[in-house]
Amino acid sequence: MANKDFPLIFELSQETRTGFSLPDFDVPEADIDDMIGEKYVRSNDPELPEVSELQIMRHYTALSKRNHGVDSGFYPLGSCTMKYNPKMNEDIARLTGFSHIHPYQSPETVQGALHLMYDLQESLGAITGMDTVTLQPAAGAHGEWTGLMMIRAYHEANGDYNRTKVIVPDSAHGTNPASATVAGFEAVTVKSDERGLVDLEDLKRVVDEQTAALMLTNPNTLGLFEEDIEEMAAIVHDAGGKLYYDGANLNAILGYARPGDMGFDVVHLNLHKTFTGPHGGGGPGSGPVGVTAEFEPYLPKPLLKKKDDLYVFDYDRPKSIGRVKPYYGNFGINVRAYTYIRTMGHEGLKKVSEYAVINANYMMRRLQEEFDLPFDRHCKHEFILSGKRQKKLGVRTLDMAKRLLDFGYHPPTIYFPINVEEALMIEPTETESKETLDAFVDAMIQISNEAKEDPEIVQEAPHTTIVSRMDETLAARKPVLSYSKE
Amino acid sequence: MEFRYLPMTDSDKKEMLDRIGVQTSEELFADIPENIRFKGELDIKPPRNEYQLTKELTQLADQNVTLKSHTSFLGAGVYDHYIPSIVDHVISRSEFYTAYTPYQPEISQGELQAIFEFQTMICELTSMDVANSSMYDGGTALAEAVNLSAGQTKKKKVLVSKAIHPESLAVIHSYAKGPGVEVVEIDHKNGLTDLDQLEREIDENTAGVVVQYPNFFGQIEPLAKVREIVDTQKKTMLITSSNPLALGYLTPPGEFGADIVVGDAQVFGIPAQFGGPHCGYFATTKKLMRKVPGRLVGQTVDEEGRRGFVLTLQAREQHIRRDKATSNICSNQALNALASSVAMSSLGKQGLKKMSWMNIQKAAYMKKQLQARGMKVAYEGPFFNELVVNVGQNVTEVNQKLLQKGFIGGYDLSMTDEKLDGHMLIAVTEVRTKDEIDDFVKELGDIHGQ
Secondary structure (H helix, E strand, O other): OOOOOOOOHHHHOOOOOOOOOOOOOOOOOOOHHHHHOHHHEOOOOOOOOOOOHHHHHHHHHHHHHOEOOOOOOOOOEOOOOOOOOOHHHHHHHOOHHHHOOOOOOOHHHHHHHHHHHHHHHHHHHHHHOOOEEEOOOOOHHHHHHHHHHHHHHHHHHOOOOOOOEEEEEOOOOOHHHHHHHHOOOEEEEEOEOOOOOEOHHHHHHHOOOOEEEEEEEOOOOOOOOOOOHHHHHHHHHHOOOEEEEEEOOHHHOOOOEOHHHHOOOEEEEOOOOOOOOOOOOOOOOOOOEEEOHHHHHHOOOOEEEEEOOEEEEEOOOOOOOOOOOOOOOOHHHHHHHHHHHHHHHHHHHHHHHHHHHHHHHHHHHHHOOOOEOOOOOOOOOOEEEEOHHHHOOOOOHHHHHHHHHHOOOOOOEEOOOOOOOOEEEEOOOOOOOHHHHHHHHHHHHHHHHHHHHOHHHHHOOOOOOOOOOEOHHHHHHOOOOOOOOO | OOOOOOOOOHHHHHHHHHHHOOOOHHHHHOOOOHHHEOOOOOOOOOOOOHHHHHHHHHHHHHOOOOOOOOEEOOOOOOOOOOOOHHHHHHHOOHHHHOOOOOOOHHHEHHHHHHHHHHHHHHHHHHOOOEEOOOEOOHHHHHHHHHHHHHHHHOOOEEEEEOOOOHHHHHHHHHHHHOOOOEEEEEOEEOOEEOHHHHHHHOOOOEEEEEEEOOOOOOEOOOHHHHHHHHOOOOOOEEEEEOOOOHHHOEOOHHHHOOOEEEEEHHHOOOOOHHHOOOOEEEEEOHHHHHHOOOOOEEEEEEOOOOEEEEEOOHHHOHHHHHHHOOOOOOOOOHHHHHHHHHHHHHHHHHHHHHHHHHHHHHHHHHHHHHHHOOOEEOOOOOEOOEEEEEOOOOHHHHHHHHHHOOEEOOEEHHHOOHHHOOEEEEEOOOOOOHHHHHHHHHHHHHHHOO
């Protein structure tokens, strides 16, 4: 089965070949084996590859060529906001003064870093309309859990131990119900109506004295603004529940609306989406959480504050939910997000949302002639198509996604949200040109025509990629999760 | 102001609005109720051009004392190590860093294979069967391991050594509240987990026992003995947190029968960057394979029988199982896992062992020199690259004096353990030279009045 054209790095290994240059060993040698004791000295060395530096570089360069990123081509993966990752951000994050500082240095020696973090907290507070922000959570899901733990602590501080339910729309990201469970809640689903918005009647039905919170993405995962948000907030608040904002889709409303003004109590942001921290092939991200003043006492420890002219960490927070992560969050990603916000300012950020929304609506209107549009109204930064029509011809959404690979595109998110049949979720972002959008739409229309005239070409796609469709069943039935020499 | 990331021209805009069938873009936002429409200007700084912003942020960065401007003996979970230049060149390939989770295997084989190789390297280092694609960091990985042990054994109590990283311990407490797991702390004695107390506390309700190996004080916990105590109960799991560099020279936890091994790969190719992003790893046994949090990459074949890789066993994950998922983790630390893979490839079998050995040697030299200078090294047991010295006075004040001499001193242990007032945790990695160690001992001795 081994494929010599694309070897694993372990298959390149030759005994005694080296790719390292360690610092000098310049102290007198001690008998450390005796100190450690025989049982604790490793007897079999880990089988790491023995390769030269050029071999490593070629190996990973070859791998990179087998990978599609935003810099390779259009990446309209809905709900992931695959926008351009500015190169300047990368340079700033790599400055020695930001990359080679230790979290336990005394605060006086890292005022530059703390200044940046503080400014970022304030900026994110202004953008979301929240009073206080923590930068600690490492990613969106981590922010969700952090926020829910705060809501739990808040209710418990009020002696309210029966609020065990978190309401989540059927169109919500999978992380929402998962975070609710991890935080010790029961996730309860509220239905969407024919408009694609939360069904107010159903919300009234599920909200009760056990409701801890409603988690909502606005605009929602269908790309639609929840226009009844004020009424929803009232329903939840009147019942004593709190409103949690999933910031995954903030890219649609920068400078147009703020979660704080909509009535949300706790908000997380995905800095790797809206604020251009790169996605990194799956991470690292950053998921700051903003709260109203009422929730400030519950924020994780420590909280960065400004005291006179000095930035300091406040550890004396008796009501805090505690630590959610060692140290202070994914600082390196926060530096990138800060650089971006400073590049754009209010004027730029508002244009970001304006253009992201124009791009999405433009594509939606061009595509609706060939594809089912389940919710025919202006969308925000993303929109949903259904492949229902093509499915009748024997071509599934998965097939169309694979066919898009032949055109050099990363496909949209597919089969999500789960409340739309054969869903395709398209998010162009503001950093794509009209030419790119048009070319993608043309490709989609061509694929739709192929579905009618020559369905096999779609069903058997992709045809041009370096590998064809993978046997995922085999992977799951007989898991091979690491390499071992035969 | 021009915005170089925004390609839309006025004529594009007009054409697109026409196609949409609206006059102005404002109409597209008409569904935002008037009441909650934001009409002001966001209270953030005005946009700045690339040149001036670079200058400003460089000046901000320059305000910080760094691990390069000063000689650091600070560790406590974050270390200053040799990072091969090649690491940054690989992770700067934007095909890697501008991609997302490899959902489409046909155009993501690069990332998938890189993760598969990372998983393999972690399995090799820890001697475990299975490793995932990464976690946020060592602390949250440990907290996830604790909750997994409770879920799997259906028991509700874990015993956690106080000789683990204090911030990991704090994160365990926070995470345990969700599923209602009781966390019992086991004290440390002579720099090691108090095994007598562990023996007293363990019972049939114990889901897992957590120790760090080497522990927060640098001491090498006797894992074989810990395992014996764990084995007095049915199903109870041994969970260790391990600096993976140490495992280049120390017997890996897998060989002592650990059920879950986690830690942070920051030591391989990832700069300190003020505490994050680093790279948690999570390794376990075949038995627990389907309970692992986060992404797993598996090997398979394509339609032509060619070897390839895919995300697999996804039925564990939030995007499939929603509220029944084994964890809520979605984004992880993929790019940093790549950095660590490159560093581990670069070091290779020989280099990693040698680097690990050098850490032990240089720390042992530090200990000898400190003792020769009349300083009191707190614990006598075997250790990796960190040791505790009793400086007999407020460590933070000592560090201020050291800073004047060009040193970043060790971690003030009194910050998290009042019993350890006046104790400094010193890290000595392979990058410290004999001269730097000698100078540090001299300065510390002078401050100490020896």
